[in-house]
Amino acid sequence: DQQVKQNSPSLSVQEGRISILNCDYTNSMFDYFLWYKKYPAEGPTFLISISSIKDKNEDGRFTVFLNKSAKHLSLHIVPSQPGDSAVYFCAASYYGGSQGNLIFGKGTKLSVKP
Amino acid sequence: DTGVSQDPRHKITKRGQNVTFRCDPISEHNRLYWYRQTLGQGPEFLTYFQNEAQLEKSRLLSDRFSAERPKGSFSTLEIQRTEQGDSAMYLCASSLGQGASGNTIYFGEGSWLTVV
Secondary structure (H helix, E strand, C coil), X not given: CCCEECCCCEXXXXXXXXXXXXXXXCCCCCCEEEEEEXXXXXXXXXXXXXXXXXXXEEECCEEEEEECCCCEEEEEECCCCHHHCEEEEEEEXXXXXXXXXXXXXXXXXXXEEC | CCCCEEECCEEEECCCCCEEEEEECCCCCCEEEEEEECCCCCCEEEEEEXXXXXXXXXXXXXXXXXXXXXXXCCEEEEECCCCHHHCEEEEEEEECCCCCCCCCCEEXXXXXXXXX
16 A cells, blocks of 8 residues: 555656656645655755645655645656756654654656756 | 765675665654665655654564664664565655654665665
């Protein structure tokens, strides 16, 4: 039973355009969501997070949107750059749940073409 | 570099041998986590420590796996009698605070294990 789902294994975008990566979750108790970026043979790098009390958080070119009623979040990258090409993981946790446990999706591989 | 440090980065071992990975967390972080990642999957939680206390273990952590954090600083993850199914990237992470929720977890670069 996958609690965090990234249904698109891959996404290809032209440089300068918007990249939209999607993530759905099933556990309504999740209250904190994070996006990580991962290059091959490296560990995940934290990008941006959002608490369930917000519906949007922005950091430079990266914006995360949270729709609690739909149990959906998305990461927008504008403008996309070739260096953004990586695998992006959505992760979630909740207060009162396993204190060590971030639940990850399977990732979406983003390719930004020059 | 003051990020999470892992050693070795790569390890190839024969089936049945023991391996040990070391992790040095970000210095002020009181929580340390071990995750495992295989191809095509997201990281999966194995265990975590708050200071020197191991507070939770995943059912993925079989009896052949043991983790320690003796002085509340660095940690080791040992796998005994390795099996081919243990081949994966082992990720260490750390955070400051009371739990995963609301606290950002920072990962190291990972230790690749190949069991042949």
